[in-house]
Amino acid sequence: MRGFLASSIGVATAAALALPLALSTPALAAPSQGAAAPVAPAGSTQSLPLAPVGPPAAGRSPGVPGMNTSPRLPETRGLAPREVKRFSLVGVVWDDAGTELFGRVQVRTRAVATGTWSGWQDVETHNGEHAPDLGTRESGSGRLRGSTAPLWVGDSDGVEVRVQAQPGAPATRAGARLPSGMRIELVDPGASDPVTVVDAKNGASGPSGPSGPSGPAGPAGPSDEPEGDDKGDVVALPGMTMETAESSSANVPLAALGAKEITALDKADTTADAVADSGLTAAARPYIGPRPRIVTRLGWGADETLRESGFVYTSTVKAAFVHHSASGNNYACKDAPAVLRSLYRYHVVSSGWRDLGYNFAVDKCGTVYEGRAGGVAKAVLGAHTMGFNTDSMGVAVLGTYTGTNPPAAAVKAVAQLTAWKLGLFNRDPRAKTTLKSGGGNRFKKGTNVKLNVISGHRDGFATECPGKLLYAQLPPTRTSSAKLQGRP
Structure with missing residues (x-):
C-alpha cells in the first residue's frame, strides 16, 4: 500500500x-x-x-x-x-x-x-x-x-x-x-421522521431513522392505499406506449400527508380492491394473497423533489425479479429507511436514473417498503433488471447474500409481497412466463425468454445477484407464495 x-x-x-x-x-x-x-x-x-x-x-x-x-x-x-x-x-x-x-x-x-x-x-x-x-x-x-x-x-x-x-x-x-x-x-441520507419498523426476529419494534426514542409511528394510513395514492398518475391506455403514457404533471406525493404505511388487509378485501381497480369480474382474479404491510415512500422519507415528475407504466406484471442490494449487511433494521434514502439518492443523483430502480425493498427484519413511485398496485416500469424491466417488478432484499444466508423474515416477506402483487395480475408464482428481452449481456434484444414467474436477477442478466444463498431460497419462496394465494 x-x-x-x-x-x-x-x-x-x-x-x-x-x-x-x-x-x-x-x-x-x-x-x-x-x-x-x-x-x-x-x-x-x-x-x-x-x-x-x-x-x-x-x-x-x-x-x-x-x-x-x-x-x-x-x-x-x-x-x-x-x-x-x-x-x-x-x-x-x-x-x-x-x-x-x-x-x-x-x-x-x-x-x-x-x-x-x-x-x-x-x-x-x-x-x-x-x-x-x-x-x-x-x-x-x-x-x-x-x-x-x-x-x-x-x-x-x-x-x-x-x-x-x-x-x-x-x-x-x-x-x-x-x-x-x-x-x-x-x-x-439525511434525517427523517421515524416510522415503526417491526423486528420479525424477536417481535420488538421501534422507530426507524436517526431520530429519537421509541414511540408511535405517527398517524397510520387507512387500511387501503392512502387517499390520493394515484392522483397525478397517467395510465398507459390501449394504443399508448410506455413513454407516451408518461405524465408531465408536477411531482405528486404518493401518499396523503401522515399516511406512512399501507397496513395488511384480509384476502377478501384485497381481492375486492383489485377487482374495483381493474374493472374486471371477481372470477378473473381468483388467487390474490393478502397485501402485506408496506412502508410508503413518505414513510421512509423519500425526497420527492429528487425524482422526475410523472410515472411510466407497462401493460402488466408477468414476473418478479428478486435482487439483493449488494450494499452489505452492516445495518440495523432501524437504519433501513436511511439505507433506502441513500440508495434512492445514489440511483437518481449519482447514477442518473429517473427514480429508485427497484419497485419494492425488503429489510432483514421482513419490513416491505414501496420503491419506485407510481402506485404499489400498478405495473410501474422500474430499472432493476436491464433487458427485462418491461412487464415485471423488482424487489430488492437490503444486504449482500453471496456468503451470508438471508434472514428467514426477509424470505417470508418476499413470498408475501409476491403472493399479493403477482396475484393482482393473475400470475401463479410456481409457473413459467415469457418476456421479450430489451437487450443485455445474456439475451439479445428481441429474444423471447421463458423465465420463472419468480426469478432471480441472474436469470435475466449474467450477474451474481441476488447472491447464491438468496437465490437458493427462490424455489421454496415460489411454493410459499402460491400457498398464500390459496392455490391448490
Missing part, C-alpha cells in the same frame, strides 16, 4: 501515508469538531474525482491483499485519505454508462462515533446489470453514468479509495484500462 499511495495527489508524503491507521494529518487523527452536528434533513451527495496513482518503486509491493504485487502496479486511480462531510453510503461512478469497469474497487472509511478507520472493504462492480432498458426515454436521457453497487458504511466523515484495473482488462476508447471520469460518491 505504501507504493500505491506514494504518488497520490499532494496530500502527504509516502512515509506519512504508509500506515493507514496512524495518519499524520491532525484533522484525520480524531473525529471532526462538528461530529455531533445533525445531518441535513434533505440529505446530500459529495462527488470527488479519483486521481491516477503511479506504479510503486521497483521491488516494492503495493501491499493490497489479492492484488498484483509485481514491481509495476496495474492502472490505478484513487483518493488519498481525507476528512469530508458526513456520509453513510459510498459508490464509484464514471462518465459513460456503456463502459464496463473491469477491476477491483476498495474503500476505507472513518466512523464518526469512534474516530477509527475501517479495514479495506470491497465495493461490488456490477456493470449495467441494474439499469433502465435500452431504448427507453430513461436510458436516453443523457444523464446516465456507469456505477458500482453502493456500499452502506454507516455514519462516517473520512474516506480513502483505490480502484485497480484487472490484469488484462480491455482498453477503453481512450486507451485506458479504467473508465474515464471516475469519482467516489459519498451519500448522506
Whole structure:
C-alpha cells in the first residue's frame, strides 16, 4: 500500500501515508469538531474525482491483499485519505454508462462515533446489470453514468479509495484500462421522521431513522392505499406506449400527508380492491394473497423533489425479479429507511436514473417498503433488471447474500409481497412466463425468454445477484407464495 499511495495527489508524503491507521494529518487523527452536528434533513451527495496513482518503486509491493504485487502496479486511480462531510453510503461512478469497469474497487472509511478507520472493504462492480432498458426515454436521457453497487458504511466523515484495473482488462476508447471520469460518491441520507419498523426476529419494534426514542409511528394510513395514492398518475391506455403514457404533471406525493404505511388487509378485501381497480369480474382474479404491510415512500422519507415528475407504466406484471442490494449487511433494521434514502439518492443523483430502480425493498427484519413511485398496485416500469424491466417488478432484499444466508423474515416477506402483487395480475408464482428481452449481456434484444414467474436477477442478466444463498431460497419462496394465494 505504501507504493500505491506514494504518488497520490499532494496530500502527504509516502512515509506519512504508509500506515493507514496512524495518519499524520491532525484533522484525520480524531473525529471532526462538528461530529455531533445533525445531518441535513434533505440529505446530500459529495462527488470527488479519483486521481491516477503511479506504479510503486521497483521491488516494492503495493501491499493490497489479492492484488498484483509485481514491481509495476496495474492502472490505478484513487483518493488519498481525507476528512469530508458526513456520509453513510459510498459508490464509484464514471462518465459513460456503456463502459464496463473491469477491476477491483476498495474503500476505507472513518466512523464518526469512534474516530477509527475501517479495514479495506470491497465495493461490488456490477456493470449495467441494474439499469433502465435500452431504448427507453430513461436510458436516453443523457444523464446516465456507469456505477458500482453502493456500499452502506454507516455514519462516517473520512474516506480513502483505490480502484485497480484487472490484469488484462480491455482498453477503453481512450486507451485506458479504467473508465474515464471516475469519482467516489459519498451519500448522506439525511434525517427523517421515524416510522415503526417491526423486528420479525424477536417481535420488538421501534422507530426507524436517526431520530429519537421509541414511540408511535405517527398517524397510520387507512387500511387501503392512502387517499390520493394515484392522483397525478397517467395510465398507459390501449394504443399508448410506455413513454407516451408518461405524465408531465408536477411531482405528486404518493401518499396523503401522515399516511406512512399501507397496513395488511384480509384476502377478501384485497381481492375486492383489485377487482374495483381493474374493472374486471371477481372470477378473473381468483388467487390474490393478502397485501402485506408496506412502508410508503413518505414513510421512509423519500425526497420527492429528487425524482422526475410523472410515472411510466407497462401493460402488466408477468414476473418478479428478486435482487439483493449488494450494499452489505452492516445495518440495523432501524437504519433501513436511511439505507433506502441513500440508495434512492445514489440511483437518481449519482447514477442518473429517473427514480429508485427497484419497485419494492425488503429489510432483514421482513419490513416491505414501496420503491419506485407510481402506485404499489400498478405495473410501474422500474430499472432493476436491464433487458427485462418491461412487464415485471423488482424487489430488492437490503444486504449482500453471496456468503451470508438471508434472514428467514426477509424470505417470508418476499413470498408475501409476491403472493399479493403477482396475484393482482393473475400470475401463479410456481409457473413459467415469457418476456421479450430489451437487450443485455445474456439475451439479445428481441429474444423471447421463458423465465420463472419468480426469478432471480441472474436469470435475466449474467450477474451474481441476488447472491447464491438468496437465490437458493427462490424455489421454496415460489411454493410459499402460491400457498398464500390459496392455490391448490
